Amino acid sequence: xxxxxxxxxxxxxxxxxxxSRRQFIKQTAATTAAFTIVxxxxxxxxxxxxxxxxxxxxxIGIGGRGSDDLRGVESERIVALCDVDWxxxxxxxxxxxxxxxxxxxxxxxxxxxxxxxxVIATPDHTHAVxxxxxxxxxxxxxxxxxxxxxxGEARALTLAAKQAGVATQMGNQGMAFEGNxxxxxxxMDGAIGQVREVHCWSDRPTHxxxxxxxxxxxxxxxxxxxxxxxxxxxxxxxxxxPHRPYHPAYVPFAWRGWWDFGSGGLGDMGxxxxxxxxxxxxLGAPTSVHASSTPVFKETLPLASTVHYEFPARGDLPPVTLxxxxxxxxxxxxxxxxxxxxxxxxxxxxxxxxxxxMLVSGWGGESPSLIPLSKMRAYKRPxxxxxxxxxxxxxxxxxxxxxxxxxxxxxxxxxxxxAVLLGTVCVRVGGRKLLWDSDAMTVTNMPQANQYLHYDYxxxxxx
Numbered sequence: 278x279x280x281x282x283x284x285x286x287x288x289x290x291x292x293x294x295x296x297s298r299r300q301f302i303k304q305t306a307a308t309t310a311a312f313t314i315v316x317x318x319x320x321x322x323x324x325x326x327x328x329x330x331x332x333x334x335x336x337i338g339i340g341g342r343g344s345d346d347l348r349g350v351e352s353e354r355i356v357a358l359c360d361v362d363w364x365x366x367x368x369x370x371x372x373x374x375x376x377x378x379x380x381x382x383x384x385x386x387x388x389x390x391x392x393x394x395x396v397i398a399t400p401d402h403t404h405a406v407x408x409x410x411x412x413x414x415x416x417x418x419x420x421x422x423x424x425x426x427x428x429g430e431a432r433a434l435t436l437a438a439k440q441a442g443v444a445t446q447m448g449n450q451g452m453a454f455e456g457n458x459x460x461x462x463x464x465m466d467g468a469i470g471q472v473r474e475v476h477c478w479s480d481r482p483t484h485x486x487x488x489x490x491x492x493x494x495x496x497x498x499x500x501x502x503x504x505x506x507x508x509x510x511x512x513x514x515x516x517x518x519p520h521r522p523y524h525p526a527y528v529p530f531a532w533r534g535w536w537d538f539g540s541g542g543l544g545d546m547g548x549x550x551x552x553x554x555x556x557x558x559x560l561g562a563p564t565s566v567h568a569s570s571t572p573v574f575k576e577t578l579p580l581a582s583t584v585h586y587e588f589p590a591r592g593d594l595p596p597v598t599l600x601x602x603x604x605x606x607x608x609x610x611x612x613x614x615x616x617x618x619x620x621x622x623x624x625x626x627x628x629x630x631x632x633x634x635m636l637v638s639g640w641g642g643e644s645p646s647l648i649p650l651s652k653m654r655a656y657k658r659p660x661x662x663x664x665x666x667x668x669x670x671x672x673x674x675x676x677x678x679x680x681x682x683x684x685x686x687x688x689x690x691x692x693x694x695x696a697v698l699l700g701t702v703c704v705r706v707g708g709r710k711l712l713w714d715s716d717a718m719t720v721t722n723m724p725q726a727n728q729y730l731h732y733d734y735x736x737x738x739x740x
Contacts, residue, residue: 331352331353331354332350332353332354332393332394332674332677332678333353333354333356333389333391333392333393333394334347334350334353334354334355334356334392334393334394334395334396335355335356335357335358335359335376335385335389335392335394335395335396336355336357336358336359336369336376336395336396336398337359337360337382337385337395337396337397337398337399337407338359338360338397338398338399338400338403338421339358339359339360339366339369339398340360340362340365340366340368340369340529341365341398341529341530342398342421342448343360343369343396343397343398343399343421344368344369344372346396346398346419346421346448346670347369347372347373347396349669349670350396350419350670350673350674351373352674353674355373355376356375356376356377356389356392357376357377357378357379357385357389357392358370358373358376358377358378358379359378359379359380359381359382359385360380361380361509361510361511361513361514362506362508362509362510362514362528362529363378363380363508364506364508364509365508365509365529377389380510380513381510381513382407382410383410386410386411386414386416392416393416393417393677394416394417394418394419394444394677395407395411395416395417395418395419396419397411397418397419397420397421398420398421398448399421399516400514400532400533400538400539401423401425401426401532401533401538401539401540401544402426402516402517402518402532402537402538402539403516403517404420404421404423404424404425404426404430405424405425405426405427405430405431405433405434405740406516406517406734406738406739406740407420408420408424408434408437409433409434409437409740412434412437412438412441412443412445413437413441415441415443416443417443417444417445417673417676417677418438418443418444418445418446418687419445419446419447419448419670419673420445420446420447420448421447421448422447422448422449422545422548422549422690422694423447423540423544423545423547423548423694423697423698424447424548424687424690424691424694425694425698426538426539426540426544426698427698427729427730427731427732428695428698428699428702428718428730428731429718429730429731430731430740431691431692431694431695431698432691432695432718433740434687434691435687435688435691435692435695438686438687438688438691439687439688444673444676444677444680444683444686445673445683445686445687445688445690446669446672446673446676446683446684446685446686447548447685447686447687447689447690447694448685449548449549449552449641449685449690450549450641450669451549451550451552451553451640451641451642451643452552452556452641452642452666452669452684452685453666453668453669453672453684454641454642454643454666455665456553456637456639456641456642456643456644456645457552457553457556457557457641457642457684458661458663458665458666459645460553460557460628460635460637460642460645461556461557461663462658462659462660462661462662462663463635463645463647463656463658463659464557464558464628464630464635465659466658466659467632468630468632468633468635468647468656469628469629469630469631469632469633469634469635469647470630470631470632470633471594471595471630471631471632472558472595472597472628472629472630473595473596473597473598473629473630473631474597474598474599474600474628474629475554475558475597475598475599475600475626475627475628475629476599476600476602476608476609476626476627476629477547477550477551477554477599477600477601477602477625477626477627478550478601478602478603478606478607478608478624478625478626479542479545479546479547479549479550479602479603479623479624479640480542480603480604480605480622480623480624481541481542481545481546481603481604482494482533482534482541482542482580482603482604483580483581483604483605484623491533491545492530492531492532492533492534492539493526493531493534493577494534494541494574494577494578494579494580494604495534495571495572495574495577495578495579495580496534496574496576496577497574497575497576497577498521498576499524499526501524502522502523502524503523503524503525504523505523509523509528511523514528515735516735516738517734517735517738517739518537518538518735519537519732519735520735521537533545534577534578535576535577535578536575536576536577536578536705537576539578540578540697540698540701541578541582541603541701542578542582542603542604543582543584543601543603543697543700543701543704544697544698544701546603546624546640547601547603547697547700548693548694548697549624549640549641550624550625550626550640550641550642551599551601551626551693551697552641552642552685552693553626553637553641553642554599554626554628555689555693555696556684556689557628558588558591558594558597558628559591559592559594560588560591560597560599560693560696561588561591561692561696561715562588562692562695562696562713562715563586563587563588563599563696563699563713564587564588564589564712564713565586565587565710565711565712565713566584566585566586566587566699566700566703566710566711566713567584567585567703567708567709567710567711568582568583568584568585568700568703568704568708569582569583569708570582570583570704570708571604573704573705573707578701578704578705579604579704580604581602581603581604581605581606582601582602582603582604582606582704583600583601583602583603583606584600584601584700584703584704585598585599585600585601586598586599586600586601586696586700587599601700605622607620607622607625608620608627611627611629611634611636611648613633613634613648613649613652614636614648614649615648615649615650618648618649618650620636621638621639623639623640624638624639624640625637625638625639626642633647633648633652634647634648635647635648636648666684669684669685672684695715699711699713702720702726702729702730703726705729706723706725706726706729709723710722711723711726718730
């Protein structure tokens, strides 16, 4: 795995509101030394509550998904807002008129010394650098999915979150669904026996076979270079990613299909739809992955792909083969489905046990059922023994205040993101079977695949 370049930028580079990038590094180092050794909630014990009844929270990347995330936590105090495009973020600025405004999250984290936590909803390629900076400063972190853009970043954030001891949550909201608890309880009850095979899918980036709807994939880089909008700081938007000219093919929400910025349907909806299986089956690192797809482009993910993972036994749980499908592809129809019943086209999950099959319709574990439906109707459901969620965002807020766990902390989200993104690496190298050594964090049989586990950041950016 390549190592990001250290932060080293000349004093002559641009300043934001009087704070140079070199000054930022000096101030961050000083603040980190003072505050990252012992997190706030540890100082006050397991049930520590902030002096104020409400947390001070900042939003970073607020114009798109971030606006919904902020609504989820606005029971607390939204004191600062950061976005690289103030025109795109204007509606959110108006919703929280008293919040201080920033373009550069690094300046914000230095200036907002009393900040408790941050909500991050920037494009995927900047998740890691922002989350890492916040955690090093002792801030609690909510970060949208997928947790990172690379396998290496996911491993780094998992370790950093454990060391920092802060409350973390990844934005796969389905982990709070009732369906996720039912899946676990039914599996523990032996409803379908031991699960050895999983099928999971999403129609993204297509929708019901129409292309494109969500974002473009299977295309080359545009050749024209239109002017950068006056309200957008393109250099900050790029962050650690390799430099390229601005184009509306990337922003505001067209970036997910580009290798430098996102990870396509697998990184987007795979995180949602695979989470119930990872959680219920206690899946960790796969031992191998292979794939097939439509043509792979240098700049973008293919239009559609299938990815196949092998997971080893976990304690008394048997090995699992997991199959992913995207771009409108779906798995083979289960034999025990009624003839007049159709598979969900948009999102779904099938768990195949040695005594039956479970079909989960919708995204994120939304609606589980045994099939055929006659078996579901005859099934005597077990008692609800697992704790129910108080709400996805509420879990994180409580964790910040009291040190309680969250359903999608980085401890869970990091390893799952690693596995998911290993699938995109496999697709990128043509689908050949990759043997994965998780402890060494390396592909053992195809060394050239390791270059895609991480990349060299642009000068001035580092984890």
